Amino acid sequence: MAASNLSVMLLLVFFGFIAAVYLGLVLAFIFGWNKVSEFKLEGLSSENTFSIIIPYRNESENLSLLFKSLSSLNYPSRKFEIILVNDASKDDSRQIAEAFQNDFQELNIQLIENIRKTNSPKKDAIKTAIGVSRFDYIATTDADCIVPNKWLQFFDKCISSSNSRMMGGPVGFIQQTDNRKAYFQNFEEMDFMSLQASTVGAFGIEKAFMCNAANMCYEKETFLREAGFDKDEKIASGDDVFLLQKLRKKGLEVSFIKSEQATVFTNYQKSVKSLINQRIRWAAKTTSYSSNFAKFTGVIVFLMNFSLIIFTGLAFLELIPYEFLMSIFLLKFNADFVLIYKSAKFMNRESLMRHYLWSSIVYPFFTVYVAFLSFFKGYEWKGRRFKK
CATH class of the missing domain: 3.90.550.10 (Spore Coat Polysaccharide Biosynthesis Protein SpsA; Chain A)
Structure with missing residues (x-):
């Protein structure tokens, strides 16, 4: 019994540590976003070719x-x-x-x-x-x-x-005038907003890697x-x-x-399959990054989302207190919201945030699924098959 309690305690400490590092990373990106000034285009000079x-x-x-x-x-x-x-x-x-x-x-x-x-x-x-x-x-x-x-x-x-x-x-998505799009495309845009916010944030703290x-x-x-x-x-x-x-x-x-x-x-992307293939393509190059900060970010984001899945299962089995899980999820939920909202507001896409709740629940599963696929299989892109 004592050994079991010790194991649970160590797991909780590990989860808490990953969550703390992840939150620190998100806060750094928020700080970096604010640090990058709005670029003002004054005049229409044309000096370069x-x-x-x-x-x-x-x-x-x-x-x-x-x-x-x-x-x-x-x-x-x-x-x-x-x-x-x-x-x-x-x-x-x-x-x-x-x-x-x-x-x-x-x-x-x-x-x-x-x-x-x-x-x-x-x-x-x-x-x-x-x-x-x-x-x-x-x-x-x-x-x-x-x-x-x-x-x-x-x-x-x-x-x-x-x-x-x-x-x-910056890169945004073409919005159709009839506002018709597949539901998964809201998730795609939400995920992209988080990447763009992290991109700008990394530039702001002079750790640009994307x-x-x-x-x-x-x-x-x-x-x-x-x-x-x-x-x-x-x-x-x-x-x-x-x-x-x-x-x-x-x-x-x-x-x-x-x-x-x-x-x-x-x-x-036109389908969930093409979205997954695109994200596998992006994730597959992570291990080849020359930037240590980029590798560190990738590992922490993966561990945070993987831990949420694992500890949700442990909480469901009553092996850990669900209050601890919910506390960390809410901290992540709110920190991510602030970062993504900055990007959405910048792009005049605040309406996208109505999809934030369900996207934040789906995101850990999607991210971990894509990460595992990027390690063990290739992907298809533009009618070509690429091996891992």
């Missing part, structure tokens, strides 16, 4: 909206080019890209084919495009996105006002000098986070453009 690189594969239903936004960019056309990299599309994406090039001949548009060399098609596509690019800075977005008309203005202003070699920006290639810019010379994606090409994804962590490790300055007007908008 940009090569916009967009790999695409089977994106025929999305390219039209992307191209419409690119054609509306408020930046001198002589100071940017658009490089569209076809990654073995099997639909009519290539034909749509050709039509875009023909319709906007006043823009500098290059259409090229991806040259595959590694296990990472997207990194190959970006390196192929950089090889033919003519300008000083590389701006990236995804083929299913919409960019704001002052997108390059924000990057230009950030470059001119800082010594940043790489910049990230960014999103859908809204990103970096100096080409720095990319080439620091060997770009070398050593990370065996991993299919991560063209954004690996580069960010590599530059930070070299002591180079990075920035986050915290402005709602600089937001790039993307589409929701």
Whole structure:
């Protein structure tokens, strides 16, 4: 009996310790979020030049909206080019890209084919495009996105006002006017808000380890000098986070453009299966992070959510007091709420918080499920199968 009580006590101490570290991490991100100032775009100078690189594969239903936004960019056309990299599309994406090039001949548009060399098609596509690019800075977005008309203005202003070699920006979801979307997509957006809030928070405490290639810019010379994606090409994804962590490790300055007007908008996943595959793809690269803080964050988040599941079961079996479990859950619930609400308010998506209660209950199970899958199986993405 004494041994049993001791075991329970040790489990409770472990759970309490993980919870305390997790709460400390969330509070640090909240502090970091507040520390990152709102980015103000004053004037419309255009000092720098940009090569916009967009790999695409089977994106025929999305390219039209992307191209419409690119054609509306408020930046001198002589100071940017658009490089569209076809990654073995099997639909009519290539034909749509050709039509875009023909319709906007006043823009500098290059259409090229991806040259595959590694296990990472997207990194190959970006390196192929950089090889033919003519300008000083590389701006990236995804083929299913919409960019704001002052997108390059924000990057230009950030470059001119800082010594940043790489910049990230906010990403949101395209909202349909009829407001129809699958219920799971509210969870997807809620999860994404937590990632974005953590991203900004990490920048704020000078521990940046995440960014999103859908809204990103970096100096080409720095990319080439620091060997770009070398050593990370065996991993299919991560063209954004690996580069960010590599530059930070070299002591180079990075920035986050915290402005709602600089937001790039993307589409929701179409099914729960595609959402799970996307998250497995994101989680699979965690063990290869070069940032110790990134690894630490990943471990603590996993242990916190895994512990909640395990201790819920123990409380149900009356092996631990349920009051202890509820106290920790409520502490996590409230801390997470504050962090996510900051991101939702920033994106004018406060209405999303009505889904917070059920999302916070589902989240531990979803996160642990995805984490285990990322360790033991591959995933499917853009019609390709990637092994672990």
